[in-house]
Amino acid sequence: MAAAPNVDLLFKALGDKTRRLVVENLSRGPATVSELAMPFDLALPSFMQHMKMLEEAGLVKSTKEGRVRIYRLNRAGFKPVQSWLSSQERMWEKRLNQLDSYLLEEME
Numbered sequence: 001m002a003a004a005p006n007v008d009l010l011f012k013a014l015g016d017k018t019r020r021l022v023v024e025n026l027s028r029g030p031a032t033v034s035e036l037a038m039p040f041d042l043a044l045p046s047f048m049q050h051m052k053m054l055e056e057a058g059l060v061k062s063t064k065e066g067r068v069r070i071y072r073l074n075r076a077g078f079k080p081v082q083s084w085l086s087s088q089e090r091m092w093e094k095r096l097n098q099l100d101s102y103l104l105e106e107m108e
Contacts, residue, residue, distance in 0.1 A: 006058070007080045013057035014081075018042070019050050023059060023073065030072045 013019055022036055037047040051071065054060045058077035062069050 007084050009057045010059065010077070010081045013053050013059055016050065016053075018047075019054055022050060022054060026060060026071060026073045030070050033069050033071065036071060 018040060025036060037044060040047060055062060058074055060071050061074045062071045
């Protein structure tokens with residue numbers, strides 16, 4: 001079964017260390033582009049490409065307040081990944097339980 005396209009986009013967005021660190025920083029609360037870019041040794045246009053990908057993946061939302069862009073986590077954007085991971089966990093738990101039952105039967 002193939003992953004849904006939005007799950008693929010979410011994993012692609014989270015597959016980059018810079019973007020994961022931005023998500024971690026935003027978990028502490030909203031921040032401006034300047035605040036988010038400060039820890040990284042990146043030109044602002046390069047950093048904005050990371051923000052664009054996070055926004056396209058639905059992981060962050062931005063608003064413009066005057067001349068300042070504020071970013072916030074979009075917690076609902078993580079739901080597809082959570083659902084996919086939960087289904088994987090259920091599948092593997094079922095398989096491991098089946099393996100356990102099989103091995104117990106073989107030992108008798």
